[in-house]
Amino acid sequence: MANSDPALTLRQVTHVYVNDKGASLAVEDLNLTVQRGEFVSLVGPSGCGKTTVLSMLAGLFLPTRGEVLLNNRQVKQPSTLVGYMLQQDYLFPWRTILDNAALGLELTGSKTRAAVEKAADLLAELGLPGSGARYPHELSGGMRQRVALARTLATEPEVLLLDEPFSALDLHIKLQLEDLVKETLRRLGKTALLVTHDLSEAVAMSDRVIVLAANPGRIRCELTIPDSIRQASPMKARQLPEFQPLFDQLWAELDAAEKAGWEGSESDEG
Amino acid sequence: MKDDGDWFQQREQLADKEPERVGQEQRSSPSDVEEVRSAWLDWLHRAYMRRAKRTTALVGVTQVIILVLFVGLWEAAGRNRWIDPLLFSYPTKMFRQLWATMSDGSLWPHIGVTVSETIVGFVLGTLLGTLLAALLWWFPFVSRVADPYLVVLNSMPKVALGPIFIVCLGPGFLSIVAVTLSVTVIITTLNIYNQFREVDAGYIKVVRLFGAGRSQLFRSVILPASFPVIISTLKVNVGLAWIGVIVGEFLVAKLGLGYLIIYGFQVFNFTLVLSSLLVIAAVATVMYKAVSALERKLMTGWREQ
Numbered sequence: 045m046a047n048s049d050p051a052l053t054l055r056q057v058t059h060v061y062v063n064d065k066g067a068s069l070a071v072e073d074l075n076l077t078v079q080r081g082e083f084v085s086l087v088g089p090s091g092c093g094k095t096t097v098l099s100m101l102a103g104l105f106l107p108t109r110g111e112v113l114l115n116n117r118q119v120k121q122p123s124t125l126v127g128y129m130l131q132q133d134y135l136f137p138w139r140t141i142l143d144n145a146a147l148g149l150e151l152t153g154s155k156t157r158a159a160v161e162k163a164a165d166l167l168a169e170l171g172l173p174g175s176g177a178r179y180p181h182e183l184s185g186g187m188r189q190r191v192a193l194a195r196t197l198a199t200e201p202e203v204l205l206l207d208e209p210f211s212a213l214d215l216h217i218k219l220q221l222e223d224l225v226k227e228t229l230r231r232l233g234k235t236a237l238l239v240t241h242d243l244s245e246a247v248a249m250s251d252r253v254i255v256l257a258a259n260p261g262r263i264r265c266e267l268t269i270p271d272s273i274r275q276a277s278p279m280k281a282r283q284l285p286e287f288q289p290l291f292d293q294l295w296a297e298l299d300a301a302e303k304a305g306w307e308g309s310e311s312d313e314g
Numbered sequence: 315m316k317d318d319g320d321w322f323q324q325r326e327q328l329a330d331k332e333p334e335r336v337g338q339e340q341r342s343s344p345s346d347v348e349e350v351r352s353a354w355l356d357w358l359h360r361a362y363m364r365r366a367k368r369t370t371a372l373v374g375v376t377q378v379i380i381l382v383l384f385v386g387l388w389e390a391a392g393r394n395r396w397i398d399p400l401l402f403s404y405p406t407k408m409f410r411q412l413w414a415t416m417s418d419g420s421l422w423p424h425i426g427v428t429v430s431e432t433i434v435g436f437v438l439g440t441l442l443g444t445l446l447a448a449l450l451w452w453f454p455f456v457s458r459v460a461d462p463y464l465v466v467l468n469s470m471p472k473v474a475l476g477p478i479f480i481v482c483l484g485p486g487f488l489s490i491v492a493v494t495l496s497v498t499v500i501i502t503t504l505n506i507y508n509q510f511r512e513v514d515a516g517y518i519k520v521v522r523l524f525g526a527g528r529s530q531l532f533r534s535v536i537l538p539a540s541f542p543v544i545i546s547t548l549k550v551n552v553g554l555a556w557i558g559v560i561v562g563e564f565l566v567a568k569l570g571l572g573y574l575i576i577y578g579f580q581v582f583n584f585t586l587v588l589s590s591l592l593v594i595a596a597v598a599t600v601m602y603k604a605v606s607a608l609e610r611k612l613m614t615g616w617r618e619q
Contacts, residue, residue: 102523122525134516138538151524151534199524 050116051203051235052078052101057110059096070096071261074110076254078203078237083229085238085246085253087294089302093261094239098205101237102128114203124152127201129209133192135180141167141191142176148199163198170194170224186217193225197232204229206238210245222249222278243294247287248278253294257301264301267294403585411589421593428559428570429597431487435494435555440548442495443502450503451510451536452528468504472496473561485566493565494558498551509543510536545609552602556594 054076061068071093078084086094099105100112103122112119114126127148135144145163149155164176170190180188189209196204206225210218226249229236240246246253250269257264267290273281281287385405391397392404399407415421450457475496479489517535526534563572571590578586 104519104522122523124525126523128523130516130519132516134514134520136517136535136538138541147520147534148524151521151526151530195520 049080050077051080051082051114052076052237053111053113053116054097054100055111055113057097057100057107057112059093059100060108069260074262076263078235080202080235081233083226083236083238083249083251085240085250086256087240087243087246087253087298088256088261088264089258089298091261092256092258092301094256095207096261098128098207098237098239101203102126102205124148124154124199125201126203126205127196127199128205129192129196129207131208131211133180133185133188135188135191135195137180139180140176141172141178141180141183144180144191145176145194145198147195152199154199159198163194166194166197167191170228184217185213186221189213189221190224193228197228202235204234204236206236206240208240209238211241218245219279225249226278243298244282244287244291245278247273247290247294248281255294255297255301257304264304265297267297400582401584403588407585408589408592411585412593424570424574424590425593425597427487427567428563428572428594429601431490431494431559431562431570432552432555432601434491435558436498436548436551438491439495439498439551439555440502440544443499443547444506444544446499446503447506447510448532448537450507451532457507464500464504468500472500473558476562476565479562480566489566490559490562490570493562494555497558498554501554502547502551505547506540506544509540513539542613545605545612549602549605549609552598552605556598560594 054074057074058072059070061070074093074097076097086097088094100107101114101119103119103126106112106120114123119126135141136147139147142160142164145167146155146160149159149163167173167176167190170193172187172190172194175183175187180191183191189212192209209225210221213221222245238246238249247269251274252269253267255264255267256262269290270286272286273284273290276284388402389405392399392402392407412421450460473493473496476489476493479492479496483489483492513536517539518531521531521535559570560572560575563570564576567573571594574590575587578584578590
């Protein structure tokens, strides 16, 4: 992994949230590198700062200390190089499907006829041909999340940040979408960072899984996924013999991380 | 009558009448099953529609009966002196009055003035309120500073400001619109500003992630997401504007339905008072329905059930 062309880098990143109640440490001294084209998952107990990391990478806010780099350049504000997919689709109910998919194009001032046609093609590729004129409330949850993916991909980002995008879906739809997303991202050669609570999803989709510990958020350990699982689609990967031991190992790590987190928070208060 | 029986029974009877046709075809062929099923669904739907239609008709009939009873009782009470007709008048007297003023043309200017004042009042009130709400949203500091003043202004009975408007703006159209605006603007501002702030943070995040600035955020999320509330505020303002206009006309006007009411009161002509109220009720209903129709037209497509 000593590649010299990282897409994303976190260097000694610490973030503190400050509000009326006080200041709380969300993540501390985080170091992370994601190579171009790599698919990395972040798992960890709640309060380990997963969403904080994604928000900083997306440029929603700057870290209190340390550096967040995208293509070796500091991230200061949201850019079209980064696409972000949220847990819920947040499709605008007053816009048609195609207008929703073209939202990013409109906001970034790149809404040309060709770009909109491309967005329509993208919708078709994601299994929604000919539904551009419909409204979000006419679509099922899985279809809506596909539109959200199209909206994210339409501005052609190099890096995708996936913030539990499948967690609100039924298992059946979730597995379908995992396959679709992984296949699409691989085909387009995108770099991706996935935050998830679902350990089997993390193992099945990623090249690397990073386990975070909580209070404050920090990296606990890192698991590299063997090629056999990487090559398979997430659905098939779950049936490979290598899958279960990895899952168990991850489970044990997360269990330990959770316990360490409790002890950590207790000693913080004590 | 025939439609109300059990469908399967009816079908068997039909089958009995045409035994040859049924016998020739295979009973359980897929197309046959399909046909039976769709005919059954169709029958269920028609039965449902009949019941729904019957209920609607019953509601309508009951409404008419209530109206007829009310008007008839009023008429009888007035004519038979159960109630004082000088105070409460009665329907035929009112309609005669209305007919006379309509046919000699003296009623129309009053209606015209009042309706135009009301329309200007609720449209302007909604627009100004939305504008102020946008201002508060744009500058959170201003919003925090203005908050207690808005609360005080909102709880104050603003029609009491009427005399000041009359002194400043003169007795006429302008001060009546001003009274109307005083009734509508503050509450509109508060309602719409609250809606602006309640727009789901997820939508805002989506737009910010694409690097949108504050003005793009307002145009692409805040305003469209608040559109239903703005339209429903428009509907509320129709009612409020009528209050403002009538009170304003009580105070200053020489023309208008409010003026007719106050004039009727002064000359002790309660037939005039009540018939003017009747006209107001009719025109206000038409206006409300028009705004509802506008709402439906603007909201087609994206409104969720």
